[in-house]
Amino acid sequence: MSNRPTSLPLQTKVSTALAVLIGVFIVASYLILNQIIAPAFNDLEMTVAHSDLKRAEMAIQTDLEVVEAVTADWAPWDDMYSYVSGENPGFLRSNLNRATLDNLGLDFLMVYSTESRPTWGMVIIEAAEADLDELGISLPNHPAAALLASHSNPESKITGLVATDLGPALISSQPVLRSDYSGPVAGAVIMGQFLNDARLERLRERTGVDMRWVFEDTGGALPGSDGDSGFDVDATSIMGHTVLSDILGARFMVLRSVTPRSISALGGQTVGVALLFLAVAGILVMGAVWLLLRAMILGPIEGLAQHMTKIRKSGDLSHRMVGHRDDEIGALASQFDDLTGEVHEARRALLDQSFKAGKADTAAEVLHNIRNAMTPMINGLERLSKAVGVTGKLRVEEATKELASTDCPPGRRDKLLQYIDASFQHVAIVGASAAEDLDIVTGQARQIEGIVSDQEKFANVVPVVEVLKVDDVLGEAANIIPKGVQPGVDLDIPTDLASYSIQAHRIGVLQVLCNLILNAYESIQRRKVPEGHIRFEVAPESVEDRSMVRLTISDNGTGFDEGTCERIFQRGFTSKTKGETTGLGLHWCANAVRGMGGSISAESRGLGQGAEFHVLLPAAQGV
């Protein structure tokens, strides 16, 4: 048996490959999610942060536009114009009061005459009126005072941020004109709103942006130059900032928007969930693929490999796979079975041929040697016969009688004496030659006896042992029985013998079984029973820790008595009558079974009671 290098089973290789594939899939998914998906969330989050900052900025701008619009509604108004010109005192009573500021949503309102002198003004701080001078911008020394209080032409207007003494404010200053926007400019109307916490809260509510601001005069650090903007990113938020200038063009405030990093957090969660989902999905898919591979390919291939290994180890080429699948692997298994069957038949034929050829060669050699040895023997006997024949023709007795006669002349007497002497010499020579020929014949006879003895030694050579399925052997033995022997006799062979296999010499077992079947037939015929039964039984048996298979053949023939039972396997013993077939004999059967490592026994309840023969043979290992 060849020692093949141990290799990973196909199943392990496929499992390893699938595991590596799952790992690669998970790593690839992780990289894709982290390098592509997660940055997309960050970009989106940054876009939102930009949008938040822009919305905060726009909210300030919108409020400025509102203040400007309200101012633009009041400044070019004939009633205001005539009031500033000192011609409409009723306007003060009906329009310039606390209710107007509340209705217009203003924190302060100032009306200037052309001399830049405040004509009227009101400041509301925390729902209470405050002194106008506290505002600061009305005082001559305020940097923005001159800019706000006078307008040189009708198109002049100022809207923006300004620092007042009461806090930063949105402010708009426009020239007082007639309602048709005609001048000359009679003064200025200044309206404003404080950028206080209440306004900040309203802006936050309106925009939905977490807005914050820092003013220069409150000690806040203003980053960069005017118009600078940027974003600071930390673990929880993105803080955008932009610097806004006041109406004088000076850096005034830093407007901030705080965007929580909820999108990137959501992205992180999404990536995590997606990664987990992909990993679980990948494992499930790979598991399903593995199960499918195992069910459709690996399992059948493994079964085929086990089938091949079983055949290789047991040497039982008659073993077949159960249930061929209807696919390529099934076709492969079927072809392997067919091939195994052909090899099995070829081996069986080869064994038969070898057996017969061996017997033929042996017979040829024995015949050649015996005939060679017989040749000198026959020729020696032929020479002996010839010499004795010549001796029989000698006329010694006649010569002796003539010598005894007194009438014999002397000359003839001498010749007769010479003849008798020559005859005795001839007999002596023939005797010596005969002894020599007899030696040759004896020697050749011994040579023939030696040849026969050699054959007896060769007869003890152990024949080839192979694994045999009991059902095959019994079926073959039953088919070998000559036609015409079976009528009237029921030969019962069990059908559930597939699990029984023996290790034996096939030809020897067949000869033994045929002999026993024939004996049973003849026994039934001798008894002349109307219905003959020959029945086989097969059973496992353990003999001295050896696994054996017991083949029992029973019949309802003549049976035998106790005395016959003792001698039934002796050489030359037969209970058959003249005219019945004489096969190899039970003595030969006993020797053959013993030569295969088994035993044979017989039993009968007596004459007319049928008989049972038990053949014990070694069970095949690993089948």
Place this chain on the structure above:
Amino acid sequence: MYTAEDQDFIRVLVADDDEHVLRCYREAFGRDEPSRHMQTLSDLAAELFDSDEEDIDKPRFDIVECSQGADAIQRTMDATEQGSPFDVIILDVRMPPGIDGVQAGSEIRKIDPDVEIVFVTGYSDVPLDELRRRVPPPMRLHYFNKPLSFTQLAEDVVTMVREH
């Protein structure tokens, strides 16, 4: 030794691996000269009893023996080259350890197409048809099974030589 003048002798080559068998050939094909005492006995019997024993004109053989097929081929080649070919060559079929008689006969036939080849064997697994095919022509091929009477074989040899 055979000479060109010995035209009455039948030249026979025998190849057999069994010494006892070779002895039988030797006796059957030997020059059967009557011994002196047998001649004396025969003469006295004729004188005293008017014996009428026939004086058969017995054939005379010149026999050459060998025990292997290769020797038989070589001796045939030598005899042919010397201008004194064998009349009959008798071969055993089985002559271990060398080549068998059939192979030797096939080679001998190539050397001497006219010689009578006789196969004598105890057993041959070569069918007669194959023998005829390998050692032609059939009329110069003969086959005898052992055991056999070498006296009879000698007479058959004489017959096949005289017929051809």
